[in-house]
Amino acid sequence: MKPDYPVVETDVVVIGGGSAGAMAGIRARHVGPNQKVIVLEKGHAKYSGCIARGMDALNIVSIPGVSTPELYVESNSIACDGIMDEPVNYRMAERSYDVMKRLIDWDVCFPVDEDGNYDILQIHPKGKFCVTMKEPELKTILYKRMVESGVEIFNRTMAAEILIEDGRVSGVITLNVRTGEMMVIRSKTVILTAGGTARFGLPANGNMYGVYDFPGNTGDGYMLAYKAGAELSGFEHTLYYYITKDINAPLLYITMTRGAYLLNAFGERRDKDRPSVKSMCSEDFFNHSGPMRIKMDHLPEDKIREIEELLFTTERPVTERFHAGRDNDFRTGEIELWPTELYLCGGHGMTGVRINEKGETNIPGLYAAGDTSLCAKGHLSGAFVYGEICAENAVQYAQGINQAGQDDAGLDRFLNTRRSRMDQAANPIPIEEFEFKVRRIITDYLRPPKNAYKLKRLLWWTDRFRSELNSMVSVRDEHDLFKTYEVENIIECANLSAVASLERTESRWLPFHYRSDFPEKDDENWLKHIVLSQGHEPGQVKIEHRDILRMQTKGA
Numbered sequence: 001m002k003p004d005y006p007v008v009e010t011d012v013v014v015i016g017g018g019s020a021g022a023m024a025g026i027r028a029r030h031v032g033p034n035q036k037v038i039v040l041e042k043g044h045a046k047y048s049g050c051i052a053r054g055m056d057a058l059n060i061v062s063i064p065g066v067s068t069p070e071l072y073v074e075s076n077s078i079a080c081d082g083i084m085d086e087p088v089n090y091r092m093a094e095r096s097y098d099v100m101k102r103l104i105d106w107d108v109c110f111p112v113d114e115d116g117n118y119d120i121l122q123i124h125p126k127g128k129f130c131v132t133m134k135e136p137e138l139k140t141i142l143y144k145r146m147v148e149s150g151v152e153i154f155n156r157t158m159a160a161e162i163l164i165e166d167g168r169v170s171g172v173i174t175l176n177v178r179t180g181e182m183m184v185i186r187s188k189t190v191i192l193t194a195g196g197t198a199r200f201g202l203p204a205n206g207n208m209y210g211v212y213d214f215p216g217n218t219g220d221g222y223m224l225a226y227k228a229g230a231e232l233s234g235f236e237h238t239l240y241y242y243i244t245k246d247i248n249a250p251l252l253y254i255t256m257t258r259g260a261y262l263l264n265a266f267g268e269r270r271d272k273d274r275p276s277v278k279s280m281c282s283e284d285f286f287n288h289s290g291p292m293r294i295k296m297d298h299l300p301e302d303k304i305r306e307i308e309e310l311l312f313t314t315e316r317p318v319t320e321r322f323h324a325g326r327d328n329d330f331r332t333g334e335i336e337l338w339p340t341e342l343y344l345c346g347g348h349g350m351t352g353v354r355i356n357e358k359g360e361t362n363i364p365g366l367y368a369a370g371d372t373s374l375c376a377k378g379h380l381s382g383a384f385v386y387g388e389i390c391a392e393n394a395v396q397y398a399q400g401i402n403q404a405g406q407d408d409a410g411l412d413r414f415l416n417t418r419r420s421r422m423d424q425a426a427n428p429i430p431i432e433e434f435e436f437k438v439r440r441i442i443t444d445y446l447r448p449p450k451n452a453y454k455l456k457r458l459l460w461w462t463d464r465f466r467s468e469l470n471s472m473v474s475v476r477d478e479h480d481l482f483k484t485y486e487v488e489n490i491i492e493c494a495n496l497s498a499v500a501s502l503e504r505t506e507s508r509w510l511p512f513h514y515r516s517d518f519p520e521k522d523d524e525n526w527l528k529h530i531v532l533s534q535g536h537e538p539g540q541v542k543i544e545h546r547d548i549l550r551m552q553t554k555g556a
């Protein structure tokens with residue numbers, strides 16, 4: 001019988017048209033001009049993803065003569081408290097300057113002084129890697145390149161399931177987020193670039209979409225990979241940021257590298273020792289000395305203007321209206337900072353699908369890059385470099401094989417769930433209210449300080465949420481339908497995060513994994529990864545411990 005949904009064939013399908021996805025699409029068409037490349041984007045690829053949340057620097061570039069990839073690996077390992085695989089991060093740093101040069105060729109602006117030197121800041125424990133970028137049009141530049149390169153872009157299209165046949169990738173099932181229309185894409189390879197889990201904890205302002213990271217990122221990348229059999233790591237690294245109160249917008253490095261003061265609640269200056277978001281979170285968390293504030297009334301007018309220009313154009317333009325609405329002039333007032341909601345992320349954090357230096361996961365034909373993948377704290381540089389690396393390897397893999405068979409079991413499972421969800425119109429709870437509750441409970445039980453009692457309570461709740469999603473939540477239309485898939489992923493991410501947090505019986509990355517019942521760091525037992533994958537029984541999570549991967553030393 002002919003299916004009542006379109007079936008499309010391709011060589012490479014990229015899930016997520018953000019930083020990593022755009023770069024992957026462009027690169028795939030460049031190295032494989034005869035291959036068909038599709039990019040799926042839940043929003044619209046012209047504006048979607050983290051870039052639209054504010055980007056003022058390419059955080060990791062190893063510029064010859066300034067720094068080396070070796071120094072980056074050493075420095076980032078300190079930043080990651082030792083939980084970092086060296087080869088993956090080395091490869092990123094090694095290719096970072098090439099990516100920056102490519103961006104310059106595309107007219108992305110990296111300002112230089114009168115001697116032609118880039119503005120390079122030190123934000124890592126050792127070495128200078130952070131290159132100032134002043135490019136409000138970054139995302140539209142990438143989008144235009146993607147279109148011109150011949151990538152086929154499906155906007156408003158959410159990848160809902162990866163199909164696997166004979167142990168390798170065979171395609172993706174998608175849903176249109178507006179019409180609910182389903183599509184099957186048969187593909188030899190899948191590159192996962194769907195970001196992290198931004199909609200996870202609840203922001204203090206109570207606004208469900210007012211999160212720090214891009215709100216379309218609901219952990220889909222992690223869960224698509226997990227359900228396909230891939231290995232995940234770092235789910236106990238429950239990250240939050242310390243940023244402008246109520247709007248959750250960035251400003252830290254822009255202001256502090258230009259002479260702003262950082263004050264704690266007692267008026268003591270805290271800007272002297274190159275404070276990081278992590279150290280500010282710790283100061284607030286352990287010393288109870290928050291909220292911190294940024295103060296700039298001592299700065300000359302030209303510096304204030306420089307900061308305003310960056311903050312109100314390159315970063316998030318809406319911050320101008322926000323500060324104006326609060327009568328906040330940087331020449332006289334202060335900017336109050338506050339902790340954001342919890343979120344999971346590979347680029348700022350350490351949560352992701354495990355990949356090797358080729359961007360490969362443990363599933364043949366499945367690749368991952370950007371915040372979905374584990375190139376710890378790789379930021380935008382990690383997204384761009386691994387977007388390219390995944391594309392190169394996916395194209396090569398696709399060249400040598402035929403399309404896999406169709407995963408009929410996976411397709412049937414999906415159709416059954418979709419059908420039964422569409423029958424949930426009479427259920428009493430709107431999906432938005434349900435999401436609010438899920439994220440409130442995540443905040444209650446997963447936000448540090450963590451302990452075994454709280455984490456087990458969260459596991460009890462995730463179990464209950466799973467069944468309530470089907471028995472209590474109302475699905476009024478196709479828009480509600482796609483949200484059920486998002487919220488399901490948020491719940492499953494919470495479950496994995498509680499499992500990993502329970503397993504790591506120590507405290508690390510303070511305050512992000514602070515266990516009040518195990519308050520000390522324990523390198524002897526815990527200088528290793530906690531790796532999660534699907535167990536054999538339904539709902540069972542397989543937990544493994546893995547060593548940190550080191551660079552091969554010469555002659556070894």
Ligand SMILES: Cc1cc2nc3c(=O)[nH]c(=O)nc-3n(C[C@H](O)[C@H](O)[C@H](O)COP(=O)(O)OP(=O)(O)OC[C@H]3O[C@@H](n4cnc5c(N)ncnc54)[C@H](O)[C@@H]3O)c2cc1C
Nearest residue numbers: 016018019020042048049050056057059159347370371380
């Ligand atoms: C506020 C903020 C400021 C930052 N500033 C800097 C900086 O100055 N310098 C720096 O180096 N790094 C910075 N970073 C980090 C950097 O931006 C990210 O690490 C990087 O952009 C991540 O790229 P990505 O492609 O993984 O995710 P994104 O760019 O967020 O893209 C993910 C895309 O996937 C789509 N998607 C999600 N689920 C699905 C699905 N199921 N189907 C289809 N599409 C889907 C989303 O809509 C989104 O467009 C910042 C991050 C934030 C949030």
